Amino acid sequence: MKANGNHTIDLHDVKKVYRGKIHALRGIEMQVHRGEIFGLLGPNGAGKSTLVKIMMTVVRPTTVKGTMLGRPIGHKPTLEQVGYLPEHHRMPQYLTGRQVLHFYGALAKVRRAQRNRRCDELLDTVGMSEWANKKISSYSKGMLQRVGLAQALMNDPELVVLDEPTDGVDPVGRRDIRDVLVKLKDQGKTVFLNSHLLSELEMVCDRVAILVQGRVSQFGTIDDLTRESRRYEVVIDGLLPDGVLGSFENARSESLPNGTTQVVLPGTEASDVQPLLDTLRQQKLTIVSVRPMRESLEDLFMRAVMDPTTGKALGVGAASNGTSAKGASA
Amino acid sequence: MTQTAAIFLDAYRELNARKLFWITMILSGLVVAAFALIGINEQGLRVIVWDVPFPLTTELMSETTFYKTMFVSFGIGFWLTWIAAVLALVSTASIIPDFISGGAIDMTLSKPIGRMRLFLTKYLTGLLFVGLQVTVFCVASFLVIGFRGGAWEPGLFLAVPVVVLFFSYLFCVCVLLGLLTRSTIASLMLTLLFWFLIFALHTTEGTLLMVKFTQQQQLENQVSSLKHDREILAAMHEGDSSQENIARHETRIAEREQDIQRAETVKGRLDTAHRITMVVKTALPKTSETVNLLERWLVDAADLEPHDEMDDEFAAYEADPMETAAQQLTDEIRDRSVWWIIGTSMLFQVFVLGLASWIFIRRDF
Numbered sequence: 099m100k101a102n103g104n105h106t107i108d109l110h111d112v113k114k115v116y117r118g119k120i121h122a123l124r125g126i127e128m129q130v131h132r133g134e135i136f137g138l139l140g141p142n143g144a145g146k147s148t149l150v151k152i153m154m155t156v157v158r159p160t161t162v163k164g165t166m167l168g169r170p171i172g173h174k175p176t177l178e179q180v181g182y183l184p185e186h187h188r189m190p191q192y193l194t195g196r197q198v199l200h201f202y203g204a205l206a207k208v209r210r211a212q213r214n215r216r217c218d219e220l221l222d223t224v225g226m227s228e229w230a231n232k233k234i235s236s237y238s239k240g241m242l243q244r245v246g247l248a249q250a251l252m253n254d255p256e257l258v259v260l261d262e263p264t265d266g267v268d269p270v271g272r273r274d275i276r277d278v279l280v281k282l283k284d285q286g287k288t289v290f291l292n293s294h295l296l297s298e299l300e301m302v303c304d305r306v307a308i309l310v311q312g313r314v315s316q317f318g319t320i321d322d323l324t325r326e327s328r329r330y331e332v333v334i335d336g337l338l339p340d341g342v343l344g345s346f347e348n349a350r351s352e353s354l355p356n357g358t359t360q361v362v363l364p365g366t367e368a369s370d371v372q373p374l375l376d377t378l379r380q381q382k383l384t385i386v387s388v389r390p391m392r393e394s395l396e397d398l399f400m401r402a403v404m405d406p407t408t409g410k411a412l413g414v415g416a417a418s419n420g421t422s423a424k425g426a427s428a
Numbered sequence: 429m430t431q432t433a434a435i436f437l438d439a440y441r442e443l444n445a446r447k448l449f450w451i452t453m454i455l456s457g458l459v460v461a462a463f464a465l466i467g468i469n470e471q472g473l474r475v476i477v478w479d480v481p482f483p484l485t486t487e488l489m490s491e492t493t494f495y496k497t498m499f500v501s502f503g504i505g506f507w508l509t510w511i512a513a514v515l516a517l518v519s520t521a522s523i524i525p526d527f528i529s530g531g532a533i534d535m536t537l538s539k540p541i542g543r544m545r546l547f548l549t550k551y552l553t554g555l556l557f558v559g560l561q562v563t564v565f566c567v568a569s570f571l572v573i574g575f576r577g578g579a580w581e582p583g584l585f586l587a588v589p590v591v592v593l594f595f596s597y598l599f600c601v602c603v604l605l606g607l608l609t610r611s612t613i614a615s616l617m618l619t620l621l622f623w624f625l626i627f628a629l630h631t632t633e634g635t636l637l638m639v640k641f642t643q644q645q646q647l648e649n650q651v652s653s654l655k656h657d658r659e660i661l662a663a664m665h666e667g668d669s670s671q672e673n674i675a676r677h678e679t680r681i682a683e684r685e686q687d688i689q690r691a692e693t694v695k696g697r698l699d700t701a702h703r704i705t706m707v708v709k710t711a712l713p714k715t716s717e718t719v720n721l722l723e724r725w726l727v728d729a730a731d732l733e734p735h736d737e738m739d740d741e742f743a744a745y746e747a748d749p750m751e752t753a754a755q756q757l758t759d760e761i762r763d764r765s766v767w768w769i770i771g772t773s774m775l776f777q778v779f780v781l782g783l784a785s786w787i788f789i790r791r792d793f
Contacts, residue, residue: 116792154538157792177540184538188531190438192445204434205539249535 106132106257106288107153109171110163114148114312122148123159124312130305135279135289137299139395140309141403141411146292147185149309150261153290154182167256178207181250185261185292187242191235195226195245198234203252213252220248225274239266247275251282258282259290264298276302300395308402310412315402320395327393330371332361335384342381346374358386431541432549439553443519449557452515456561459507460568464576468494495577499569499584500723508591509719512561514620516595517602520554521616524606533793547788551603551781558595562588583726590722593770597713598623600777604784607791623715630716633705637760640698641753647691654684713773717761721769724762 107130114123123145130136140146151157155172162171169176189198196217203213221227224244229237237245243266250258260279264272272295279289279302293299299306300320308316316323338359343349349363363374371388378385393401405412443449467474468491472482489497527533527550536546566587574580601622605615661681664674 151534151793154534156534156537158790174540174542177538180538182534182538184531184534186531187535188529189535190442190532192441193438197441201434201438202535202539204430205536205541207430207540209430 104131105129105165107136107166107290108164109149109153111161112149112152112159112164112171113161114145114152114157115160121312123152126309126312126314128307128314128317130288130290132288133283133286134304135283135291135302137303137306138290138292138309139294139296139299139306139399140315143311144309145312146309147261150184150259150290150292154180154184154259156184178253179256181206181253181255181258183243183246183250183258183260183263185265187246189234189242189246189249191233193234194231195221195234195237195241195248196230198245199249199252202249206253208253216252216254220251223251223278224248240268240271243267243275244271247278255287257288257290259292261292262294263291264293264295272298296395296399306395308399310403316398320398321392323398324393324395325366327397328366329362329364329391330374331387331389331391332363332371332374332378333358333386333388334361334378335386338383339381342377345377349374431539432545435546435549436553436556439523439550439556442523443557443560446519448515448519452512452519452561453564455515456507456512456565457568459503460565460572463495463498463503463569464572466498467491467576492573492577492579495573496579496581496726499573500726503565503569504587504591504719504722508562508565508587509594509715512565513558513591513595513598516558516561517598517616517619520557520599521602521606521619522612523550523554524603525610525612525615528607528610528788528793530793537793543789544785547785548781551600551784554599554603555592555596558599559588559592562591586725587722590718590725593773594715594718597715597718597773597777600780600784604780604787607784607787626712626715629705629709629712630714633702633709634757634761636698636702636705638753638757640695640702641756641760643691643695643698644756645753647688647695650684650688650691654681654688657681657684710768710772711776713776714769717764717769718773720761721766 107128109126109128112123112126112128113121115121126145126149138146138149148157152159152162153166153171155174155177159171164171166173167176167179190201193201199217199220200213203216204210208216217230218227221230224247226241226244226248229241234242234245243263247260247263250260258279264275267275276298279291282289283302289302291299291303303320305319306316306323307314333354335358337353338351338361343351343361346363349361351359351361353359361374361378363371365371368390375385375388403411465476468482468484468486468489469479470486471479472485473480484494527536537543566585570581570584573584598619602615602619605618606612609615609618657677657680661674661677664677
């Protein structure tokens with residue numbers, strides 16, 4: 099069962115019902131392209147981790163159609179080409195970092211010679227070479243994440259699935275991990291990222307999906323999803339004379355406390371703002387700054403998880419028979 | 429193969445990291461060292477270099493037989509199947525709860541290895557603990573018996589598979605309970621309780637058997653006496669005995685017939701109780717009988733005197749006139765087939781492991 103050659107992950111109708119009443123996933127439709135960094139977002143209990151665990155055969159789906167690397171979801175041999183770092187992972191405390199890589203590498207069917215080579219490479223990549231022969235029990239949270247990432251890459255996977263990879267990692271470590279992800283993308287690998295850190299995702303993800311109560315609420319590139327919110331903010335010195343914006347239908351202005359005025363003009367291209375700049379110059383106004391703006395991923399996320407009728411965040415947890423309930427992990 | 433080797437290597441490292449593994453290993457070494465330090469001579473016991481007067485001398489038993497008997501009676505019968513087995517359970521009870529704990533199981537299940545294979549391999553790694561312990565103990569005992577007793581008995585190594593088999597009966601239960609409760613303490617306590625229950629069942633069955641044989645003996649004696657009384661009565665009728673004597677004798681016969689009837693009723697009940705016990709016992713693992721098999725085999729393989737646990741348990745019975753019943757009991761237990769002992773125990777194990785595997789395969793983690 100080969101899927102579309104461009105899709106590393108092609109999910110249809112993924113449902114998971116826990117104990118017959120907690121609907122963790124309610125028919126997920128999602129495609130992840132080959133060679134992209136894909137971000138999965140959602141509030142607690144949205145079903146993110148359940149979806150990842152279904153892909154990694156840790157949780158059995160109630161229904162699933164679709165493929166991963168061209169094979170049906172749940173096909174164990176496919177996992178030879180997949181690397182996975184779970185959230186809150188726990189590695190054997192009695193092993194050293196190097197032994198952990200060897201152990202999980204061997205479980206992923208990586209031959210000894212290749213393991214020896216990959217071990218040194220990856221420990222160096224994640225900056226853990228000096229700690230390679232120390233026991234895992236002596237590692238900090240950040241170090242565990244680094245070694246966890248390295249073990250996920252031992253089998254030189256085509257697809258890397260990372261659940262909260264930067265959890266507990268300091269800013270330097272986060273940057274290092276981001277660099278690794280970008281390098282993987284450059285090598286043509288696909289990265290599936292599940293994270294709460296929206297700013298992190300925004301920096302690296304090509305496309306994102308936002309899960310809310312077991313359903314895909316938003317799906318696409320960040321540019322596509324924020325297209326409607328794209329605008330230019332022009333700041334001028336002093337007040338804006340009346341009637342200047344008359345020919346700019348959607349433009350609006352606002353006086354700022356520091357004696358300047360901000361003019362906001364919806365638009366996606368630089369050419370969209372040129373007529374406004376020409377008009378302001380004709381009026382001999384001093385242009386302080388011109389900035390292209392768009393909605394941040396956080397804004398997008400908040401919009402997705404807000405109930406438009408009540409203005410409050412949608413209930414935490416997977417929905418149970420249409421109502422929200424705690425119970426499923428996310 | 430790479431995966432299986434990795435799991436076993438990891439299990440060895442895990443054992444290696446456990447203090448209890450090394451404590452048990454050191455204690456095993458001390459037990460064997462104690463064997464080596466004790467010997468017998470013509471005056472009695474010899475402890476290191478000191479002679480201690482003791483009834484057991486080389487006139488009664490050769491030094492070789494002394495060491496072999498020590499190995500079977502104390503080393504296997506007491507140390508490996510009781511103390512070391514409890515320590516092994518304590519050490520291995522956490523294997524499954526740790527394995528399925530959140531964060532750890534995800535890392536393993538996401539690898540290209542089937543759940544059934546993963547689970548059964550993990551189960552086998554638990555047996556590795558006991559396998560290593562018993563092997564080290566047997567090698568040390570083999571050397572002690574060889575050097576001190578002057579006899580090199582490879583038959584002693586039969587203890588390795590037998591003790592591992594015995595432990596596997598308990599460990600499969602521990603694994604199932606660990607999977608269900610996810611708790612090391614709960615699975616350990618419940619396994620020890622299970623062990624106690626099958627030991628109690630074994631003792632109950634032995635006691636019932638002993639009482640049944642005793643009752644059988646008494647019944648046979650009463651039937652024999654009745655026959656004798658009837659012959660006397662017939663002679664009395666033919667002779668010139670008074671009617672009063674005949675009447676008294678007839679009353680005695682009638683009483684004896686009632687006693688026999690009562691004894692048959694009791695025997696019938698005992699038979700039923702024993703049959704029920706045996707049915708329950710057949711369905712459960714037979715730990716004591718499995719270890720006793722080792723003694724049975726070592727009698728042939730290593731030329732040892734049998735030491736039967738039941739002999740000890742019913743020593744009091746042997747001392748009284750019901751020696752025949754005690755002998756019948758010993759023979760009955762010894763005559764039980766290996767296939768009944770191991771086969772039914774293995775069936776139990778297959779059932780428990782099958783159930784545990786099924787749960788493991790279907791569970792969401």
